[in-house]
Amino acid sequence: MKNNQFARLNVDLETAIDELQQIRFYDEPIAKATNGVFTYRLLLRKAFLSVKTGAGFDEKLANYLATPTLDLSNWLDQEKPVTATVFYRVALQLLGFSVDVDFDLTDPLTAMRTIQLPLHQSKQVTWTKADVLAAWYLLLTTHTKTGQTYLDHLATNGYFTNFYTLPTDQKPLFFNGKAQPVFDTATLIREVVYVESSVDSDHDGQLDLLKTEIIRPADTNTGLKIPVLYTASPYNQGTNDEAGESMTHNVNVALTAKTPDQTRYEDIAYQPDQADTLPQPRAVNTETTIAAETFGREASYTLNDYFLARGFAAVYAAGIGTLDSDGVQTCGSVEQTQATVAIIEWLNGSRKAFTNRTDQVAITAWWCNGSIAMTGRSYLGTLATAAATTGVDGLKTIISEAAISSWYDYYRENGLVVAPGGFPGEDADVLAVETFSRMLAPADYRRIKPIFDAELATLQAGMDRESGNYNRFWDERNYRKNLSQIKADIIMVHGLNDWNVKPHNVERLWAGLRGLPITKKIILHQGQHIYINAFRSLDYTDMMNLWLSHELYGLDNGATTVLPDVLIQDNLTPETWTSYQDWAEPSVSKQRYFFANDALVDAPATHSAQSFNDHLPEAVFNQYRDHNEQWQQDLLTDSKNNLADARLLMKTSQFAKDRTIDGNVAVHVSVAVNQPLGLLSFQLVDYGQSKRFNVSPTTLNAHGLDLGYRWREDALREFTLANHTTPFKMITKGHINLQNRQHPWQNDELKPNQFYDVDISLQPTFYHLPVGHQLGLVVYATDFGMTVRGNQDLRYSIVLDQSFVDIPFK
């Protein structure tokens, strides 16, 4: 295995000793210790927390080998000098690595390097007391075999329980630039308030109240002011899965011709409505500091759980249109953004909240230091992105994971209805119904139903599933229009294989942020639509700790420079994370491959046109309709299968050396179709027999990651190689309506059998193509997993030498 740590700070000895003193590893006896080995023994005694007796300590020491033949207890008794070899032989054992499996007893230093664990460099072979202290400091910051620092490992065994009672002026406690778990999670305070938002989305003449769940350490009751990790999740009060599913649109429908028009962006750009007169805020009857409602188990994000032990509050709100809140679901509207921001405004002191919905008893976030971060994945990260684009005060940073930056890029593409991967027929209305959790309260739903039904009808008209075009509805839901307002620093995390929230969402956001005076970082992993905070090979949680300690507590820990700007997981070798200067930078040089018969070639070859027809025999169509996986497999399989006449499949020759594709792959085709309508789809493919990553991470240990001491747990995970080889893997894909050749908002004329130039940028990628493999491009029409499936007699012809793909090679 390989360890990758990016959040570890190198400090000088003085700082190390000072910090060791703060976490009570350096104390009076150690100060008085006269040499390295005495110091070492005293440090070890503090690390063996479970035993109360000297004999018990010796028994535990006797489990470890200090030399290949001498146990640690006996070795310490000999009072010989500590050496790097002894120290790291023991260190590997303390970190949970196994003899023979992970390292060779005779050569621990090589193992340290191979596993990528940091080594203390000493000028002398026999270590001084200073060496031992410096190495111990380093060890505490080093990851164990189960993906947490050794100090966190000690913490999960109770190391910091004696720190729970520290006075508030000594909290939080930072070590190596990161907040430590000195807060008792058994005494967390959980309370509910109702934040009065600035919107009246259900038009009942009252500003929408938003149920807000707060979890904060008890220390806040004795004066500690702390920052907040706020997660806005429309899902977290429950969902209407059956109702949502019943709304799913039929995708087995024909693509239809659109009337050509000259629509300009200005014609469809979103402008706020003439402001309706908003209701007056509620009057305040009295004020209190004590909440009147609590809750059981929130729908938590384990990253927030980790920080609850470290001096951060967690706040969850589901927003308008959810159980116990007012309003309706609008799926990405400006009103939803305003409601999302309302919670932050309450936390920063500029907005009111009440203890219940009736008594008008106001309550402030008196325990909050005014610094807020937003966290969460998918819709949660989306709302974090939306909130950031308002420039709201107090929002210092967002960590947006797998987030939508424009809803058009989620449900549409180039004038087509294109579903999130795995969810054919889903659309904005389906998601609105699914998350409208007021439905879970039957009496409340009965009251709100007529209003929601009307809103839903408006939403359905706005999303315009018929044309698939970009319009005012989608422009309202394009957060990238407002990037210039962003004041918060941003960390983006996205899966390079995320076909749910596709990579254009993060890439276009990243591109839009390039020139802005904020700190922005991006992490790209090999997952689909997942969280990565429990991965063994990456210190993601430590990175976020370094980041949030800096952003929310103002700690001067160098987080903005220590953390890489661009961090990308390799797709060939597990546990390999590399930092880069940039990603998908437009000026990356591109290599052009022209279409040819079954081949991608360096220069235009043949002027002939190749054709394929999208129509399939009914039995074949039905089979693919019901088994999208089989369709995808056949599509990329280079054989005379059911799809052989329904696609073009072209390959480069084998690559003579490794290459890395970085960014947007652009395709240009000269295409004609036999009807006045049509669509094209493209998949860029890595061809070559290889053991590739499994699609989903492997769970190494279902309860392997403690988030604190006797607190919540997460499943430790890692991407692993599949047991068997596969012949290909899709790298990226794209779709376009041939009537939207210029703009997604404008319908172009499409005359049957006339050739048109079409340009499309596929979803951006970062892909390491190994030597000997071939790049392939598959050109087809119906995408059984994402587009409508009309099974129409649409015959597409492509002029080969006028068509090409541009590959950005790093």
Added chain:
Amino acid sequence: MKNNQFARLNVDLETAIDELQQIRFYDEPIAKATNGVFTYRLLLRKAFLSVKTGAGFDEKLANYLATPTLDLSNWLDQEKPVTATVFYRVALQLLGFSVDVDFDLTDPLTAMRTIQLPLHQSKQVTWTKADVLAAWYLLLTTHTKTGQTYLDHLATNGYFTNFYTLPTDQKPLFFNGKAQPVFDTATLIREVVYVESSVDSDHDGQLDLLKTEIIRPADTNTGLKIPVLYTASPYNQGTNDEAGESMTHNVNVALTAKTPDQTRYEDIAYQPDQADTLPQPRAVNTETTIAAETFGREASYTLNDYFLARGFAAVYAAGIGTLDSDGVQTCGSVEQTQATVAIIEWLNGSRKAFTNRTDQVAITAWWCNGSIAMTGRSYLGTLATAAATTGVDGLKTIISEAAISSWYDYYRENGLVVAPGGFPGEDADVLAVETFSRMLAPADYRRIKPIFDAELATLQAGMDRESGNYNRFWDERNYRKNLSQIKADIIMVHGLNDWNVKPHNVERLWAGLRGLPITKKIILHQGQHIYINAFRSLDYTDMMNLWLSHELYGLDNGATTVLPDVLIQDNLTPETWTSYQDWAEPSVSKQRYFFANDALVDAPATHSAQSFNDHLPEAVFNQYRDHNEQWQQDLLTDSKNNLADARLLMKTSQFAKDRTIDGNVAVHVSVAVNQPLGLLSFQLVDYGQSKRFNVSPTTLNAHGLDLGYRWREDALREFTLANHTTPFKMITKGHINLQNRQHPWQNDELKPNQFYDVDISLQPTFYHLPVGHQLGLVVYATDFGMTVRGNQDLRYSIVLDQSFVDIPFK
């Protein structure tokens, strides 16, 4: 969905009120309430725990519909009489069922019946106060949509937190015959002691010390004596996965001929060795009541976690040959059983333990009431079974899940090496190495390695992988020899699709217990090798609570008669559990089907012999060797595939009505083979296109089941139907060495090409075969998943009309 509750007690009104008073639902205001609706409002107020204000309570009430048009708050204000329809309309909402999805608002009573939720029967339409109280009591004992009682649901929201400080003489607190979570899991005490066993398995001249982890409520420190759930798990101090894997035996080896002999059982029966002189027990220097070691996170069983909140201690011990204990791994030996029992002897006061391994400071289980149960699955349940057969005092009951009752039935079958499903090449030595966790302490391992290696060599000789025969080694590991010593009551749980620990293990145990004067119960589910305590459709946890409250606290709750003796999950309809009088009862009538050409028929048909050859082309063999799933699929597929000449496949005609197979399927064949060696395998198959259960349960909610209040959580699961139909499913299987026709310990002569009668009992089953399906029997030799795979030229001939299968139909 369908609810199945077997642990609910029906009580009279007086008892109900008394119990409601104990859990503080019945109090002074309710005693004074003058009618049903006032009573109802007061009860609801206690159930809405999260809100502190009257207005907040009214807001929550306003979420529920009391009538199709009136919310519960308004309805209560009208002070109309409570009716069954109103009560159960609200009850369904309180239990988490969804309008339209789970029930129709206009007809809640039908939904209650359909979901199998209990209804209070009243003589009058308008309910009296007594009706409301009785119905409320019933509601508290009724399961929610997420598979726990409504009272447990309230508990997970904090209902019982005010009970934590109850004086010890009022604890534990029982309701409806089951212990309630009135113990604070945030203050659990965790301690380690070292129990001195009665064995010296590592021959170091000292009795083996066994590390024992104890978790007990803090109330024990103030005088409460409590029982123990003891889980003996050789895995729970860690495992040596890589070392174990490297030991895995090559199964691509030839079957060899065995020399005929006349071995009798008496020749190989296990008798204890002449007792070596055992070391003297350690002297006691001092005694203490305070442990000197604690621990972090134990490897827990979630059922134990649930009971930790309810007044039961949990004790985990890994036994001899594990990290921090003495001894060596022996895989099922008598010494291992004695070591397992040593923990119980300490708990019952008849054995010593020490605070560490050195100081000889003795500590008793002074907090224990002397009543112990054992829990756990697989090896854990196996050791529980082993312990029960010693008749040790204090062991009141075991809940043995998926347990081995004879190790021969785990690693061998009828003179053959037969692997646990999914683990070809595993054997007793592999498991011994895998669980020898002293290897995880490198210095300790260095000291013990020579002794363990010698023990391992002895173990390998004893298990005799060459012959596959039953011998002294296996006889020592046959716990069923000692059933008559059992004093503990037993609950057995086993999966009817468990091909790891195969069903003969539980069936032969069940059969052996029939005549014994203990209470025994059996639960058979449709899973493989799994736990079932987090299934939504069955109140398994409640059943165990009723059981253990009775067995360990002596509560007179009728558990022995209330709980069904035999409870079996249906394989056709999800969420269907039925109680029976018995299972696999030998006198069940049998239907005989004779072999015919491709058919199973009612009367002998043709005297001809059919043949098949076990030898496969090398490419086919290699394919099946690497892809056992493909082999299994082809084996049962009735087509001219690669295995068509390597098996007989016979089917009955379609069944005209549903039938249920109950117990042991017996096959008799007249067989000849062309060499002096051979084996036969059989699979009984259900043929017919159907949507069958998914192989593994579906996770409904990853954190859906709270085990207490802010305590650990489990994933809520249920068996669901697959999305697609399949043409067949294996019901059961069996294997036999043709040289072990009479006994697994005796080698019979096998002359080439001579016909012999062979009888075999397949693994027992309980299988509901639907109308229109066919029963199939596949006769073959090499089982790629379980037997050796010699790919030998072995031609088997079977005389059809002298061969038959007897099916026990219920």
